[in-house]
Amino acid sequence: MPTGTDATKGLTEQYTDSTLLSSVCQLASRSDVDQLAVVLRALVTEPLELVRTLASVGSVDRVVELVETALTLGLPADLTARLRCLLVELHMSAGKIGPALATAEEILGEEARGDDTVPPSVRGAVAASRTFGRYFLDAEEGRHHAETVLRAYGGEVTRNAETLAAAAVLSDALLADGDLTEGLRLARTAADAARTMPSPVWRLYLHLVLADRLVDAGAHEEAESVMRTARADIGGLSGGVELAFAHLRARLLSRQGRLAEARDEAQQALAAAVGRGARLYVPPLLASLGQLALRFGDLDGAVVFVRRCREALGDGRFPSTVYDWVELQVTEARYGPRAALDHMNRHYADRKRRTTLFMRQPGAAAWFVRTALAGGDPHWAAVAARDAARLAERNPDIRALSTAALHAGSLLAGDPDGLVRAATEDGHHWARMSAAEDLTALLDARSRDRTSAIGRGPVPPAPPEGADRTTSAALSDVERTVARLVGEGLTNQQVAFRLRRSPHTVNYHLRNIFRKLGLSSRVELARHAHLWMPAPR
Template sequence: MDYCIQDHVLQPEHTGVKAPALGELSESARQFAQAAALVGDLFTLQEIALVQSVPTLSMLAALEETVSAGLIRFAGDRLTFRSPDIRRAFSATIPAPVRRMLLRRSPAPGLGRQPSPEVCGTRDALVSALLLPQDGPGRLLDPCTGETARRAAVEAFSSAGMPRSEASSILSMCGHDEGERRDRARALITARRPGAASVVAAVVLSNLEWAAGRLDEALRWGHEALDRGQEVLPPSWRPYPSLTLAEKLTQIDRFSEAEGELKRASEAAERSGHRRAMAELAVVRGRLLLGAGRTEAAEAALRSGVSLAQRIHAGLPAAHGLSLLSFLSLERGHQGEAADQVWQARMELLDQPGALPSVQHSWADFLVATAGMDARASVDLLVRRYPDLLTSSSLFLRDPGTAARLVRLSRAAGENSLASAVTRRVERLAERNGGHPGFTAAAEHVRGLLHEAPDALEFAAAEHRTPWAAAAAHEDLGILLLARHGRHHGMAHRHLGAAIERYRAIGSRSAVTRVTALLRESRETPDHQEAPRRRETPQRPAGSPVLTAAEDRIAHLVAEGLTNKQVAGRVSCSPHTVNYHLRQIFRKLGVTSRVELARLVD
């Protein structure tokens, strides 16, 4: 029996039987059904008890009432709603504060569940899973999609007049074993046989290298895929090599290059009329604009992508877009709206259960669930409900600025070991990808927070490529300087002011309010004037800019002939920070070489 929704009354379609209005259920039965709507199409009594934090046996009466009302039925050893519309109806009745509470208690979306085979995998979903970057090097597709994926690939190649053998070669790279996928992709590349399989192999290798944190190699394979020609792919596949490269470039803040690839992917999608690719393009473009700090344009692109994805029942790109919108809503101080968006994202994932859970959705879940929660409770929830955020590098690949947030939270909760673990992970990413300044800045940012190192935070504030991360580094540095030097420290005020300017430019109203209040509280009295800093470097030309204490020490060590690495060991910072300070020293003193610096200092 299927149901439709009319004014919050569940009506069975094509029958004369009337289902009960939601208001006719007892309060316990209504709460039971609302919790079940969060858990998904298939659930157990134990899962509902976990969400509601009550004993399992206490759920029996509510279960009996909902079953008798024709809302829920047994499906083997599990339970399910009679119709997806029934689940949506109960989901729509949950107030935002209750949603936030349930989000804190419920399992992360998609974890530990067996999806329904009849809704797993479509032709378009196969292409997205195979060609777009994944959160890890594990399986690409849920096990139930194997046969559906095979049929979809064969159909795509047959309709394009291409040999079915190409489809078989491509499907050989869809296994669960990372090493096997890598070997098969390399074998197809080595064979030097032109065709769709070699293009897909290059994309697969690019995604595997990306998930492993080897970004330069991943980008090399991404460009290799484009060089092999997208015209050898079925028309509906052609947008994806450019789209997946654009997403990677966006994650490392190379926005202009990403724009070029998005334009190429958009042209291919429009030529083929591929609406799922168009939706995914809009979401990636929204992500790009969000990273660049163009929040109004980002919101428009994300809403457009979500709307299109929902119209064509593409749950995964809709969930991606909603997760990003929830972040934007939180930054604007709209917690209720953010909770609604995370809730909708969960519903989209549950409507497409073949999709594997994403760290992006877990991160959005965590941010909304912990909004307004103290640091200790937030860390407890992080460890208990969202361990994937701590065990995967994918979160830091998607947004290096998230590492600073985790370290800041861990230190506030007194969990320095957790803060150290996050710092080490980000430092390893930076070491492995030295040519990408975003990771270097992120590593210095977390190191500065962990060790309370102003030099590292100053480096991060200057070198972060995204305005969100730069603003956070200025705020962190201002707070540290206030703690060290008191409320009337002029440099602290300047960094807090810089943070406010950046937050205001990107529309982060909650951050502007927070930092403005801190600055107002610590502002200097009108008649106070900061004492001029004494020049500390001897024999400098009159009127030359003043070096900070850290710059002065580094200048003398460099003048003694030490390398950047040796200087870093002496002053307990990284070579990247030394290099940053050295550039500042050269600029301030008007010198262009270490020899000139040595002459001036000596």
């Protein structure tokens, strides 16, 4: 009889004009159960062959249909058990957490009642899927389950999939507690334990969990090193693990300021996820692309990604820190700081939600301070700065959190020296640029105050007829410069390059200019700017 690999290869070659599913169905219609069993056994016993087959079919949903069809054919008990276990993993990859968890609970429940058909080699994977599934559907209940799993093993992360999954869940859950130090330790322990596991999927996944925590901690070089190790394990693997790798790489590239590369990586991964029906990965990739659109100053693009992400999240059962964060920034960009404050009051009154955001997004705490002050709410600004300081104190060895606290506190206190340090020490590109812009704005404001105090402030030219003279005079020096350059016909990208600022910041200043002057387009700005802007020096 041919080997599993030979059977799969021969089958796909024999039916080159059809999918693997239709080929298996033809075998089933001929009652060729022996050959069908060989093919299906290859799918569940050879991980590399499995994911290659998934890639050739091009759709997780089609493979789910294949497995569900096979389960009706009266195959041998051990193969049926393996196929049911495989179905759990496929449902997880497709984002169907409910069905995955229900199947896993059913399998493990039967085992607890004395059914010994589940092979030990795959039992751990099913238990791990149960751990992840519970965490996805209910973070608190999932965390409690993960803690129970580790207690059952004496608190030790052992070399089996169930304890590794529990460690990965707790590594993420600890972010809500503000304990990145312990989350990073757990991720390191799990990655070390996974090194000797035979499954490349588990080795890869635990390395990605570690790399993700390292990105949170701002340890970008070490994160890259861990990802290179993980990449060596990908080899011929595709599907969910490859998409997880691409999403994390896009996140790392964005942190490093390599925005175009990050966007390309996320766009390619999104196209693959949609094409394969791997819905679990679609919302986070859309949210990441929305964040990148904001960094490029593309508000319209960010709005589209937010809408698509909201639709992909469906009933909202799977919370997304990145989505919530991007939606908040889009709200501020479209409707101003007061609307953003309303959003913050609705969605971030809970300290755990703020804590998770501030741990995952350097610069978010300072953004809260800046937006709260602009919206006239010093209490919110103080809350955000205090939260950032608390996280830095709890994780004294995590430099990224210390710098974030320095930025937020210095912005609240109006401390230029602290902002200088934040602008030079922060390892996150956007946070570093934001600190530099906050420093410039603070110094501009102090310069205007001094000029006004000694009575030598320049008299602005007359505004266009019908414009509010008080409003037009209220533009800051930076806004005047942005308005002049835009009036000369420069794009946001060109203005950003000229001023050494981000396109997102240019877009922010442009919206303020429109609001203050009662204008609605760049054309209107170009028509009137020369009447009230000082001539370029």
